[in-house]
Amino acid sequence: MEVRSTYKYARISPFKAREVTREIQGLPVSAALDLLAFTPKKAAFLIAKTLKSAIANAENNANLKPDGLVVKEAIVGEGPTVKRIMARARGSASRILKRTSHIRIVLSDEIQIETRETRKAKREQEKKAAKKQGKSEAAEGARAVSEQTAAKAGRAAKARK
Numbered sequence: 001m002e003v004r005s006t007y008k009y010a011r012i013s014p015f016k017a018r019e020v021t022r023e024i025q026g027l028p029v030s031a032a033l034d035l036l037a038f039t040p041k042k043a044a045f046l047i048a049k050t051l052k053s054a055i056a057n058a059e060n061n062a063n064l065k066p067d068g069l070v071v072k073e074a075i076v077g078e079g080p081t082v083k084r085i086m087a088r089a090r091g092s093a094s095r096i097l098k099r100t101s102h103i104r105i106v107l108s109d110e111i112q113i114e115t116r117e118t119r120k121a122k123r124e125q126e127k128k129a130a131k132k133q134g135k136s137e138a139a140e141g142a143r144a145v146s147e148q149t150a151a152k153a154g155r156a157a158k159a160r161k
Contacts, residue, residue, distance in 0.1 A: 001110070002072065003062050005054035007103040010046050014076045014101040017043040021074035021103070026119075029055060029069040029107065047074065047103060054105045064109055072108040076101050 010017070020043040024032040029051070036048040051071070058064040079100035085093045 001062055001064065002106055002108045003054055003058040003064065003069075004104060004106045005050050005057055006105075007046060007050040007053070009079050010101045010103055011098070012043055012046060012101055013099040014078045016041070017047065017076040017101050017103060020044050020047055021076050024051070024071050025074050027071055029066050029071065032071050047105070050103045050105050054107050058107055068109045069107045070109070072106045073104075074106075075104045077104065078102070 020036070020039060020041055023039070024035060024047070027035065032051060033048065036044045036051065055066050055069065058069055059066060079102050081100065082098040084096040084098060086096050088094050
């Protein structure tokens with residue numbers, strides 16, 4: 001079952017908030033809260049607030065226990081931008097863009113827990129498999145080349161006779 005929570009019009013740039021949400025995706029709820037508690041960024045506080053709201057929704061609305069919940073997705077969308085003007089030299093002005101974000105967190109109890117370590121191990125296994133496949137292809141290519149040279153040598157020997 002999926003449970004979601006949305007924080008709209010958060011006064012932070014989506015680019016800055018996405019940096020933090022990438023870290024918590026796929027983590028169990030307890031690990032995500034710990035990571036956010038020790039991240040020294042404004043976005044971490046706002047995302048933690050949204051995550052706690054999603055946990056409360058899961059407990060009260062869906063009767064789920066927070067122990068088995070995993071952050072399925074943490075998405076930061078762009079909200080409306082407030083435009084301001086700052087006075088510049090010689091009577092001109094420049095724009096100041098005050099960006100807002102919509103933070104959406106989806107929790108689930110159905111997916112497997114995939115931590116950074118498991119993702120890293122999976123990537124390393126894929127690299128090893130690719131390297132092994134590349135070596136076997138290179139060996140097959142070398143065999144084919146050696147067979148071709150042997151065939152040429154045999155033809156050259158027949159031509160000499």
